[in-house]
Amino acid sequence: SSPDSDGGTPELEKAGLLNKTKIAEGGRKLRKNWSPSWVVLVGNSLVFFKDPKSQTPSSWKPGNSRPESSVDLRGAKLHWADDLSSKKNVFKLRTVTGNEFLLQSETGALIKEWYSTIQNVIDRLDRE
Numbered sequence: 001s002s003p004d005s006d007g008g009t010p011e012l013e014k015a016g017l018l019n020k021t022k023i024a025e026g027g028r029k030l031r032k033n034w035s036p037s038w039v040v041l042v043g044n045s046l047v048f049f050k051d052p053k054s055q056t057p058s059s060w061k062p063g064n065s066r067p068e069s070s071v072d073l074r075g076a077k078l079h080w081a082d083d084l085s086s087k088k089n090v091f092k093l094r095t096v097t098g099n100e101f102l103l104q105s106e107t108g109a110l111i112k113e114w115y116s117t118i119q120n121v122i123d124r125l126d127r128e
């Protein structure tokens with residue numbers, strides 16, 4: 001059984017610093033505004049925090065800091081999206097509600113890890 005099967009603290013899957021911009025809200029296109037974001041994959045959600053300098057993977061715990069926003073990964077879609085930016089190593093995350101985010105890292109290996117870890121969560125939720 002998973003650590004969350006008792007309804008307790010959800011499992012922290014991954015945390016780190018990525019560049020982020022939201023490009024659509026409810027299907028409506030938004031102007032890009034890239035900024036560094038502390039990104040935490042916990043349970044079924046991707047959670048974004050503003051203040052990356054105050055966060056480290058080892059010190060982060062669910063609930064000890066106020067998220068900027070949070071994305072429900074159930075039914076979400078991931079796509080590599082180097083065509084949507086002049087930056088390299090970019091993927092797009094689209095939620096069922098039509099919110100779209102680009103996430104990017106200068107480090108290719110790092111963004112590939114994020115992509116596959118998020119995709120694994122989406123696949124797990126698809127099977128539920």
Ligand code: I3S
Pocket residue numbers: 031032033034084085086087
């Ligand atoms: O896809 P776009 O519109 O060319 O994205 C760029 C712009 O949003 C730009 O902002 P301004 O149009 O406000 O100057 C950003 O500074 C760029 O970072 C965006 O492009 P990239 O290629 O970095 O995603």
